[in-house]
Amino acid sequence: MAFHEVRFPANLSFGSVGGPERRTEIVALASGFEERNTPWAHARRRYDAGMGLRSLDDLSALVAFFEARAGQLHGFRWKDWSDYKSCLPSRATAFDDQVIAIGDGVATAFQLVKTYSSGPGSYGRPINKVVRDTVRAGVGGNEVFPGIHFAADHTSGMITFAEAPEPGAVVTAGYEFDVAVRFDTDRIAVSVSSFQAGEMPSIPVIEVRV
Known part of the structure; x- marks a missing residue:
């Protein structure tokens, strides 16, 4: 996978939903106590790029960006407006x-x-x-x-x-x-009529290690 030093349009990521994810392994003991451990030294962030779309022009810009990254193939920069x-x-x-x-x-x-x-x-x-x-x-x-x-x-x-x-x-x-990410899907499914009615497509984005 190549990494493209280009940022996802910041105006589209402004309305996105997402944040850090941790992985914790929990073992419940017979005594009722727990043992907790994590295999991850660092959190991994996930976002939904579809939530920031406000117009058909925004949708067109997202599709162009998605195609230029070949779906999940190439990574890119993402502005996390809650932590940048x-x-x-x-x-x-x-x-x-x-x-x-x-x-x-x-x-x-x-x-x-x-x-x-x-x-x-x-x-x-x-x-x-x-x-x-x-x-x-x-x-x-x-x-x-x-x-x-x-x-x-x-x-x-x-x-x-x-x-x-x-x-x-x-x-x-x-x-x-910025956060180094990639799309977490190879498919964008959206209906123009549904989009105009306020239904947002789900377009998952996930952090990558670089």
Whole structure:
């Protein structure tokens, strides 16, 4: 499968339904207690692209995008409107939104990460598909600048500094990002009369590992 570095039309994904999915294996013991485990280190997101369609022109744009991806064959970028920034949706991104590493004086390349925290638990999500020209970065509490101090790869989410951050220096970043996905169907079935009557086609989209 190839991955196409093109984003599904953001105006169509705006009304979509979806979010993260986890896989948990639960074994009920004879005592009534449970043992719970997960084979997944990271969540996998699912969406329904059909829910964002508002007109026949939208439907035409979706069909064109679907055909250009050959159905499930090629992956693409998806904007998850509920989670596409390194900060809260209501805020503008800043260079110190997320701590991505601690400098050791040697390493110059770091993976962008978004951390989700609640109570005693936290989860670090690797961010691969960053939006071009949105990455801001900081070292030791001071902002550094792209093209001078660092470069960001928008296809992999790696940020590379011209000089290794000093030992103990906190490396931070802020950014916008997309989700790498593919269609989860090779078939679109829609009736124009049903669509005009308000019936939305189901067009599942699923996250892929890249």
